[in-house]
Amino acid sequence: MGHELRPCDAAVALGCNDLGVSTYAATLYESGLFPTLVFTGGNSPATSGVFPRGEAVHFHEHARALGVPADAMLLEPNAANTGQNIAYARDLLTTAGVRPRSVLLVTMPYMERRAFATCRKQWPETEVVCASDPLPFDAYLKAMGDEEAVISMMVGDLQRVVEYPRLDFAISQYVPEDVHAAYESLVRDGFTDYLIAS
Structure with missing residues (x-):
């Protein structure tokens, strides 16, 4: 998204x-x-094979090991999709007495746009800033370890950016023609593991 990092009232790591x-x-x-x-x-x-006790549980434990105080973190272990990530995090913050006017979404680099579009739909009264580790593309692929899987996930993510507004899950986002063309080329090349039926 290219958002400039700035202080926010709360952060949500998806x-x-x-x-x-x-x-x-x-x-x-x-x-x-x-x-x-x-x-x-x-x-x-x-993720079930990588984080058998759930994504949020493993992320929470990892952040705690890195020095984030337990009392600065909230754990939401039930969300099964991005819409639920946003809705359940919002509800958890409300229950904890936190009603943020601004929220920092922390995601994978290629998921920023979909997270933003989902949050603007689900939580329209809250200002959204997106952040992800600013790794170069090649370094990100190397860090993830499975290039084909990452590219397939990116293809699936872009499809959701296009399709989810039609389902009222997210706000519409402009997708340039060259990006559409790249998407169609990758689908033809077989990067389809994470596509949804549309």
Whole structure:
């Protein structure tokens, strides 16, 4: 999204198969950008083998090991999709007495736009800033370890950016023609493991 990092009332780290999201969220907490950090996410087919006790549980433990105080974190272990990540995190913050006017979403790099679009739909009264570890693309692929799986997930993510507004899950986002063309080329090349029926 290219958002400039700035202080927010709370942060929400969205569960996924990339523990680097937790590492980066801990780094941002240590830099003083927010006082409260929510980890949200249960399991999905892509993460159950990596994080058997759930994405948020593993992310929470990892951040604690990196020095984030337990009382600065909230744990939401049930969300099964991005819409639930946002809705359940919002409800958890409300229950804890936190009603943020601004929220920092911490995600994988290629998921920022979908997280933003989902949050603007689900939580329209709250200002949204997106953040992800600013790794170069090649370094990110190397860190994740499975290039084909990452590219397939990116293809699936872009499909959701396009399709989810039609289902009222997210706000519409402009997708340039060259991005559409790249998407169609990758689908033709077989990067279809994470596509949804549309």
